Amino acid sequence: MKKILVIVLTLILTVGIEAQQSPGKNHSKLNISCKTCHICDVPTKDEPCLILCPREKISTVYQKPEQTPELIVINQISDRYGPVYFSHKIHAQMSVMSGGCENCHHFNTSGPILQCNSCHETARKREDVSLPDLKGAYHRQCMDCHREWSHETGCNSCHTLKKNLKEAKHEDVKKKFAGKEHPVISEPTFITYQTNSDKGKIVTFYHDDHTNKFGLSCASCHKQESCTKCHDVNKKTDAKPKLVSTKKTFEEQHKNCISCHSKNESCTQCHSDKVVEPFDHVKRTGWALGKYHSKLSCTNCHGSKLPYKKADNKCLSCHHGWNNETFKHSVTGLQLDETHLELSCEDCHAENNYSEEPSCTNCHEDYVYPKLKPGKLVRK
Amino acid sequence: MSGKSRRDFLKKSAIIGAGVTGLSTSTTKAAPKNILSEDRMGVLVDTTVCVGCRNCEWACKDAHNLPAGDLEAYEDRKILEAKRRPDHTTLTVINEYSHGKNSNLPVDLKIQCMHCDHPACVSACIVGAFSKQENGSVIWDTDMCIGCRYCMAACPFQIPAFEYDKALNPLIMKCDFCFDRTKEGKLPACVSICPVEALTYGQRTNLVKIGRDRIKRNSDRYIDHIFGEYEVGGTSWMYLASKDFKELDFPDIGRNPAPGVSESIQHGIFAYFVPPVSLYALLGGIMWISKRRKELEEEGKI
Numbered sequence: 152m153k154k155i156l157v158i159v160l161t162l163i164l165t166v167g168i169e170a171q172q173s174p175g176k177n178h179s180k181l182n183i184s185c186k187t188c189h190i191c192d193v194p195t196k197d198e199p200c201l202i203l204c205p206r207e208k209i210s211t212v213y214q215k216p217e218q219t220p221e222l223i224v225i226n227q228i229s230d231r232y233g234p235v236y237f238s239h240k241i242h243a244q245m246s247v248m249s250g251g252c253e254n255c256h257h258f259n260t261s262g263p264i265l266q267c268n269s270c271h272e273t274a275r276k277r278e279d280v281s282l283p284d285l286k287g288a289y290h291r292q293c294m295d296c297h298r299e300w301s302h303e304t305g306c307n308s309c310h311t312l313k314k315n316l317k318e319a320k321h322e323d324v325k326k327k328f329a330g331k332e333h334p335v336i337s338e339p340t341f342i343t344y345q346t347n348s349d350k351g352k353i354v355t356f357y358h359d360d361h362t363n364k365f366g367l368s369c370a371s372c373h374k375q376e377s378c379t380k381c382h383d384v385n386k387k388t389d390a391k392p393k394l395v396s397t398k399k400t401f402e403e404q405h406k407n408c409i410s411c412h413s414k415n416e417s418c419t420q421c422h423s424d425k426v427v428e429p430f431d432h433v434k435r436t437g438w439a440l441g442k443y444h445s446k447l448s449c450t451n452c453h454g455s456k457l458p459y460k461k462a463d464n465k466c467l468s469c470h471h472g473w474n475n476e477t478f479k480h481s482v483t484g485l486q487l488d489e490t491h492l493e494l495s496c497e498d499c500h501a502e503n504n505y506s507e508e509p510s511c512t513n514c515h516e517d518y519v520y521p522k523l524k525p526g527k528l529v530r531k
Numbered sequence: 532m533s534g535k536s537r538r539d540f541l542k543k544s545a546i547i548g549a550g551v552t553g554l555s556t557s558t559t560k561a562a563p564k565n566i567l568s569e570d571r572m573g574v575l576v577d578t579t580v581c582v583g584c585r586n587c588e589w590a591c592k593d594a595h596n597l598p599a600g601d602l603e604a605y606e607d608r609k610i611l612e613a614k615r616r617p618d619h620t621t622l623t624v625i626n627e628y629s630h631g632k633n634s635n636l637p638v639d640l641k642i643q644c645m646h647c648d649h650p651a652c653v654s655a656c657i658v659g660a661f662s663k664q665e666n667g668s669v670i671w672d673t674d675m676c677i678g679c680r681y682c683m684a685a686c687p688f689q690i691p692a693f694e695y696d697k698a699l700n701p702l703i704m705k706c707d708f709c710f711d712r713t714k715e716g717k718l719p720a721c722v723s724i725c726p727v728e729a730l731t732y733g734q735r736t737n738l739v740k741i742g743r744d745r746i747k748r749n750s751d752r753y754i755d756h757i758f759g760e761y762e763v764g765g766t767s768w769m770y771l772a773s774k775d776f777k778e779l780d781f782p783d784i785g786r787n788p789a790p791g792v793s794e795s796i797q798h799g800i801f802a803y804f805v806p807p808v809s810l811y812a813l814l815g816g817i818m819w820i821s822k823r824r825k826e827l828e829e830e831g832k833i
Contacts, residue, residue: 276718280733281741283580287728294582294727299636304584305606306726379635 214252216243222328224321228273228286232310236324244333248373255292300382336369336381338362343426351422357429364449365411372407438464438506443482464506481529491525499525567648571667572713573735573767574722575742576641578779579752581729583611583625583639587721591623591643594709594720614780617642619692619704623721626780631773633751638772640779641721641730644669644690644706645759646767649788655685667735667767668708676703687763687782687789708767735767742771764788 179185191200219240226234246254256264271288272279283291298304311320344354361367379386402409408421433439444452452469453459467473475495480487491499499509499520511518511525585605592599597620611627623643631638650669653661660675661682671682678701682691694701709719717723722732731738742757758776759769763784770776777783 275723275728276716276732280731280737281744283728283731286726287580290582290726291580291728295636298582302608303606304582304608306584306603307606377635 214243216240216247219243221330222325225289227268228289229313231313232306233313233316233320235309236321236328238328238331241328241331241333245378247370249376249378250374251370296378299377300379301384341429346422348418348422350418351424353423353426354421355423355427356421360430366448366450371410465503466505467503480526484528484530485524485526486529487526568665569734569736571665571735571767572708572732573646573667573738573769574719575731575733575738575757576768576770577729577731577745578638578640578770578772579631579634580727581625581639581641581725582727583608583627583637584726585610585625586724586726587623587641587730588621588625590720590724591706592621594712595622595707597622611639617644617690617692617705619694619702622692622704622706628774628779632754634773638774638779640770640772642688643721643768644708645688645763646706646708647687647763647789648766649764651685651687651763651789652682652691655681657681664710666708666710666713668710668713669767670707670710671703671705673702678703685789687784735765735769738769742769745771761786 185194189200191198194200217240221238221240223237223239224234225237229235243252246252258265258270267288268285271282271285273285275284275286277284282288293309294304297308301308317323339358341355341357341359344356346352346354361372362369412420428434432445449459452462462468470478473496475492478496480492497503498513499511501507501510509520511520511523515523586602589599589602589605591597608627611625614626615621615624617624623641626640626642628638628640630636646663646667646669648663650661650663652671653663653669655661656671656676657679658675658677660673660677661669661671663669678693680691680693680703682703683689683693691703691705693703709717709721712719718732719730722730731741733741739757739760742760746753746755746757753771753773754775756776757769757771758781759766764787770781772779
């Protein structure tokens with residue numbers, strides 16, 4: 152009995168240790184290039200020939216910000232200063248649009264999330280100096296963003312001198328971040344870009360259409376945003392946006408658009424000499440979208456591929472099952488009387504063409520719609 | 532160890548040889564120590580990482596018993612609005628430049644002695660007070676220094692400073708690579724305090740490899756140049772940057788060691804007692820000529 156217990160215990164322990172160190176059992180089957188982590192062609196268990204810290208997306212690290220710890224206390228190397236209370240969850244929420252989890256967790260294979268000190272040594276004087284030590288690694292993660300928006304390098308924004316440290320600090324900070332979420336980011340209706348294009352200097356980008364109608368998530372375009380886009384101590388909310396001249400290549404400039412819009416689309420689709428009005432279904436197609444159709448996404452009628460295919464105005468093209476029995480005519484604002492309910496659609500709507508006025512001449516020679524109606528008007 | 536004993540042997544045999552031949556030992560002393568050991572240490576300064584907190588300035592002063600003040604006072608970034616140079620009270624300074632490629636952040640640059648592999652100050656020093664040490668440091672002996680300030684003029688980076696404000700016993704001052712600290716196995720004070728480890732202390736040969744590797748892996752972060760790898764024959768302190776070093780006020784100096792020309796002339800002239808011997812020969816000649824003229828005159832009179 153004892154023997155079995157010992158064997159079981161050792162097994163559990165080894166599995167536990169293994170899980171901490173290895174990147175996961177089937178990690179070779181993940182959709183990641185081996186070269187992301189291994190330098191040689193055939194890595195073995197004894198000689199894994201690992202590359203140090205690739206800052207590339209390794210999908211299995213990804214967690215939803217809401218699932219991550221709220222507050223992390225960093226106190227491994229505190230000497231002059233007390234521990235640092237790091238509000239992890241809010242930072243994770245912000246990272247969704249600026250690099251994601253791997254922004255900080257830059258070397259995590261498919262296993263459990265590694266601690267910084269599993270790679271970064273605590274001692275500054277050490278044999279292998281190819282990686283920064285723990286103190287350097289921590290500060291680099293924080294300072295890159297923090298000094299960008301605060302324009303400060305003072306220690307006090309994160310650290311408190313030990314001599315000024317109150318006993319209850321930890322509890323206070325915990326309360327400060329408990330259940331706190333990043334505020335919802337308000338999106339602009341449209342943005343006008345000034346470009347150098349010969350085909351039209353102005354691009355009017357209707358941001359709300361892209362998110363509401365095309366269903367794009369924030370991170371599908373905003374992947375590597377700088378923190379200063381939102382956070383900057385010098386930022387004035389009412390100030391007009393500064394014109395920034397970039398030296399981006401054509402591809403870089405159009406990267407976000409081209410992921411949906413075809414490269415072969417005409418430049419004038421977006422480029423114009425003036426600010427363009429938002430897309431209006433009536434003006435562009437002559438078809439006013441009613442109460443029901445306006446709720447739909449474009450793709451429901453026009454297919455998911457760009458360029459959208461033109462839809463005809465025959466109801467039956469989409470509503471295949473409609474006939475005089477299944478269609479509730481009152482949704483059009485006209486409730487048919489009993490005699491007319493019996494008729495088939497084509498009797499009034501010739502050739503199922505609903506864009507034309509219905510005609511009564513099939514039965515009533517001198518009746519004209521809408522002077523005389525085959526029922527009573529109701530509220531749509 | 533074997534290298535050292537070999538050197539000791541050579542030294543001894545040189546002294547013995549000099550004694551036997553009756554020559555002075557000054558010829559062996561004239562060449563600078565110049566020990567370019569494979570193990571010599573260096574620092575790789577990654578200016579893309581430096582945040583310009585100026586903690587290194589404080590730590591340097593603190594380690595060299597210079598008035599340092601309060602560390603918290605160094606958070607004031609106003610001082611970075613003007614460019615500074617190291618002087619006798621501040622052996623290292625941080626200057627700030629506009630951002631480099633692919634970044635909105637300013638470039639912060641630490642300046643101190645580069646600890647050249649072929650130091651011009653060592654060559655220029657007429658009393659041999661300066662020396663390059665085996666661990667890479669370029670240091671000087673204040674007791675030997677006569678304050679001629681040749682080192683200041685010779686340095687391609689204009690680093691050595693002088694205590695002009697002291698009437699009595701003014702000293703040459705510069706970064707000594709924390710020679711006293713490293714001797715005890717400690718890190719240089721600036722390397723030790725740097726919060727982001729923008730300063731990596733290690734074997735110079737290893738640091739070059741690390742630098743090249745960083746450039747290769749982050750080609751959009753760095754320009755393809757390690758300043759100090761080859762400049763003036765190589766320096767112990769080397770730099771990585773996100774913009775051209777000329778824009779960071781680094782001197783545009785070639786790969787040849789700075790003392791190359793001056794040293795060959797100076798050492799050529801002073802070798803084998805040429806100046807004193809020729810001076811005495813000249814004086815002797817003049818004496819001989821004037822004596823002869825006097826004799827002739829006297830003969831003529833008689």
